[in-house]
Amino acid sequence: MASFAQERIFLDEQIRFSNKHIFYNNFVALRVTEGVLSINRVLQALQLVLRKHEILRTSLVFNNDDSTLQQYVTDNHKTFTFLDQQNFESDNELQNIIYRTVINPDLFNLSSGRVFSCQVLQQQKTTHESAHTDFLEKSDVLVLYFHHAAVDGTSIPILLNDFYNAYSNNMTVSLDEQSVQYVDYAVHERLMDMTTSRSFWYSQLERFNLQRALKLPVDRHRLPVVQPSSLASVAQISFDKELSTMFLNYASLHQITPFQLGLTVFYMFLFKLTHGETDLCIASINANRYRSELENMIGMFVSTLPYCVQLNSHWSFDELVKHVQEKCLSILEHSHYPLQHILTDFQLNQLDVPFLEILFNFLPVSTNIDRYSIGDVRLEQISIKEANEISQFDFSTMFLYNPTSDDHKLSYLFSSPASFAQARIWLDERIRFDPDKPQIAIYNMLFVYRLQSDHTLSVKQFHQALQLIVKKHPSLHTSLHFDIDKNLLMQRVITHEDKNNNNMFSFIETTYATDKQLNIILYDEMRNPHLFDLDQGLIFRCHLVYHKRISSNDLLSDKDVVIFNFHHAQ
Template sequence: MSVPLEDFERLSPAKQKLLLARMEKLRHQQQGGEGREEAIPRSPRRETGAPFPLSFSQLRLWLVDRMDPGDPAYNIPLALRLRGPLDASVLARVFTEIVRRHESLRTVFETVDGQPVQRIDPPAPVSLPLVDLSGLGAEAREAEALRLAAAEARERFDVPRGPHLRLRLLRLAAGEHAALVTMHHIVSDGWSMGLLFGEIGALYGAFLASRPSPLPELPIQYPDFADWQRQRLSGEALQEHLRFWREALAGVPLVLDLPADRPRPAVRSSRGASIRALLPPDLSASLAAVGRSGGETLFMVLLAAFGVLVSRHAGAEDLCAGSVVANRNRLEIEGLIGFFVNTLALRIDLREAARFRDVLDRVRRTTLGAYAHQDLPFERLVEELQPARDLSRPPVLQVLFVLQNAPAGDLELPGLTREPLAVPEETSQVDLMVDAIEVPGGIAATWRFSTDLFDAPTVERTAVRFRVLLEA
């Protein structure tokens, strides 16, 4: 399989990453004489009535939840301001249909013989609670809307019992509302939020015009994937992935300490904050050109530079930085709302790297190999590496770099305009994470950090150093 460079560059980051993973996997299959992979089937448990297992990713969050029930660091909040004539009853019907379509949104978690399993509740009408703020003055109304949105983002879910989707509609004025949508990560991810946008737009327009749903039924559901994953990641297939990751990470330190504003607490919390920085379009274009010269994607260039930055701050020449992949490398799961995203531990080895080009070459090889073995859940990798138990830090990965690649979804609501409601972020799952996305004005980067360790000015200075490094 070959793709002209100019065609590759026109793809979104999501499609670039997916194409690279598929090309690398195809190469491995050809070398091993493997044929085409079969589609994920509907689970035979549907015939027997047996409960479904949790996916590996769900199991990790279930275990995390046992230690800190409902930790809001795993909430995925969305707050949108909607202007125009909104039909709240139609919007409630839209969410009812989305919950019917996706079993993940009707999942509850039980324990059977000491093991967690998932059970699917039957479809039921979804309510859309309305809070009327229109009687307040403009300044008080805006402050109360932001307060309610922040409180909603922090509110803990009852993970075992569900539901894992919460909705609230704020009436701000005639023809102005704020929609608050929050999902727990155990049933959702970034790609799922894009799917949610797309389905809301398609269904709202259809139902408003008294048309039936235009969306096709889904071929499988998330519990089918969870059951298939458990069966597939066993035996030789599992061992092949484990061999790759053991070799890729052999000898790399699994602890990384950045200079902090205060000592690391004995038990980390999920308290966090964020700052934002913008890399201008001319810099973004020059970085992409650097990548093209050596066959690297923009993500690879940014990751390599981030590795250099972290290395200088932590005094470590060999380190692990995490990133995430959508893990939607099969057609039958691309349309499912669910927790598919996987975290990759990417080794950045700067030892004897005399030039940035040397670092880039290593990062390219590391990333392509990781993409080809992205099916191994991060949770299973942690189990294999057996890091020393340390409640003061996340296991294996303390820093992450992400270039967002999930489709944003097309949320077009007839007669309505939308814009984000600016709600401050107050959680962090790791010490430091850079969440970047390409925008018309360049590359927008959100630097999320643990407030157990860092103050905002420290992270702001780090973001400035990152830009200076990229401009060098």
């Protein structure tokens, strides 16, 4: 029989995501930075890896007679070959090829044991260079694709290490016929006594209403009966060195793990986000390699489990940390208990379990694992932006901890399809555009203010306050651009790094002496079509208009005018 983890992935893909079998398609892309790889030897090395690790050629078949999921080891390693070889000219084209492949629902076939694939992507040579189709040279890319039912995150370094050894050692790796295979683990798992774990999980969850969803603020609702799409909006925040040090020092001082501290912070975030809900139920994952024999085995071991807490709004942060730590330690002993058993014990339908739509994870990473060597050949792992836009969760948070990184920049990245309203305004502006006629803006939105009589305002503090407001609200520094490949209007939050730390909005200071001059300025703010640049995310500006002369004491007076101008698309 299949393992509980395989069963969960298989059923989740079949039931929750219908025929869109892409959520569990994963990949690793390796670019050659130095040296040359023989494509034929790469193929032979991969065939040897598949021979060693049966899980990479194991089929999953649902038995209708007894309603069980069975796994069968195939001989696919004997006929394994590459996907169609392709050429690319630019990084954008490379990323598009990988993205289109990984979202292809026909990439894998679990019933035939096709759970692992490989593709060679070669950079297009110039007219002065000769192409060597039998070799991977500098800038060429090798992509390994695998289905999550066969490979989890911990398995990837094991797979790559065996591939490198097979290539380097003339197609020889350790092939111990007596070694434990994944199918043996699946059999052992089915024989385990889980009575104690079943009682533990029942005691943990019986106080919670597991069918109640958290009241998260959303800008649009998805009906329960609607299949989730593959689109995701991703925001990324990198802590600076000081904040990272404070985080790790706190964890060390209180003898808790970074995972436990990160989870505590996430609970606090949800508490605020839901305006004080105290019963918080989310999902998190566990590596579930609880025996030494499993540490170097390729396969799907990861367990997804509910992490539910009942907060006391009067607790201090230290008290909350202690409570979360105790919760995590108690779960660790029973993390092997299958999620599907928990759902069955509480008579829950896998199609509609609210806590499975909110995920927290903490991953230690290192820049060193992104670079590899095979003899004199150097490889680096590359990622694609579009891969982050695929998600099976409504809301997920992932902490990435890199102890070796020197990059302490603060960044906040976000990419998603534009809303229907944004698309309508963006398209309307282009339809109305006529290069033979004077251009007049119709989507500039003005708000004009003066101070009350005898009041003043510090220009410096005013400017700083605006910077904080713009930084806080991503919609005030979000670009709109049309993606030709996707045939879709996309939006992306612009960061300080994108602007080379320049202002993310326009701040202008001019003067006026008469009402007529002021009216001309106001008209220009309202009708000038060149004040904003949607492609660059410049969609907000502040215009200070001083009476007669710019203030020498950095103060606005009651005769000065403040103009806030927004583009209506945001």
